[in-house]
Amino acid sequence: MASIAVYSVKGGVGKTTFAVNLAWCAATISRRRTLLWDLDPANGSGFLLGVDPKKKRTAESVFAADRTPSKLIRKTEFANLHLLPADESIRTLDRQFGRIGKKKRLAKLTDGLRKDYDRIVFDCPPVLNEVSTQVMRASDLVIVPLPPSPLSTRAFEQVVEEVRGSGKSHPPILPVLSMLDMRRTLHKQARAANPTWPVVPLASAIEQCAVLHQPVGAFAPRSPGARAFAQLWTAIERKLALKKR
Incomplete structure (x- = not known):
């Protein structure tokens, strides 16, 4: 089992869509x-x-000392894909x-799901606090969406600092240029630089995900976004395979 965090300290970068x-x-x-x-x-x-999350069970109850995530996990309409909603x-x-004083609580919960899942994807909140620190300790790879802008570059530097501060065996980081429009000069420069x-x-088509409530590959499999x-x-799977060697 491998866990992948999609993380940024800046909102509006396409993190949840990713x-x-x-x-x-x-x-x-x-x-x-x-x-x-979903941790957002x-x-x-x-x-x-x-x-939608279940009305009678709150997402934070997962992290209590005597609870497991299983009761809050929901099936989706897609085979092999389950959701733990926020x-x-x-x-x-x-x-x-x-309060609970456990620095690896999320990592322990993630490890407990190993028998049920091959991949866990964290949709992380745009924060720098104990939540982000716990996510880094629980993750095998961190994906950072970066729209081409000076603010995104600054945000990426903060992510790198946060990941490295999570411990000696910190997860690798994979930056991804998101919402790239090669008609724009700044975007061309960002692509040339990276x-x-x-x-x-x-x-x-990617924007339609929020309208249709589906991943882009489900309704537009041949689109550039899909x-x-x-x-x-594919790049993520390769990086995970290299990490295991």
């Missing part, structure tokens, strides 16, 4: 048993997949981690 589409690629293209774990209180992943309760998750980074283009996520997923 998480949903990569989880779908894991489940559909690689046919791996996949859990998409906005429950964006649940919205994009048309799955809700407003995890706005206080940082404080909850402080020619080896994977790219996900600015594409109308092909970009499939290629990115």
Whole structure:
């Protein structure tokens, strides 16, 4: 089992769209048993997949000392893809981690899901606190979406610092240029400066994910956006394979 975090300290970079589409690629293209774990209180992943959290169970209860995630996990309409949705309760998750005093609580919960899932994808909140630190300790790879802009570059530097600060065996980082539009000068410059980074283009089909409540590969499999996520997923699987060697 491998866990992948989609993370940025900056909002509006396409983080949730990445998480949903990569989880779908894991489940559909690689046919791996996949859990998409939404750690963002906005429950964006649940919205994009048309799955609401259960009313009677709060997402933060997963992290209590005597609880497991299994009762909150929901099936999606896609084979091999399950969702652990978020809700407003995890706005206080940082404080909850402080109360229980366990620095690897998320990593322990993730390890406990090993028998049920081959891949876990974390949709992370854009924060720098104990939640992000726990995510880094629980992850085998960190994906960082970066729209071409000076603010994104600064955000990436903060992510690198956060990941490296999580411990000696910190996970590798894979930066991805997101919402790339080669008609724009700044975007061309960003691509020229980082020619080896994977790219996900600015594409109308990707924007339709939020309208149709589906990953782009499910409704527009031949679109540039779907092909970009499939290629990115292939790069991720290769990086995970190299990490295991």
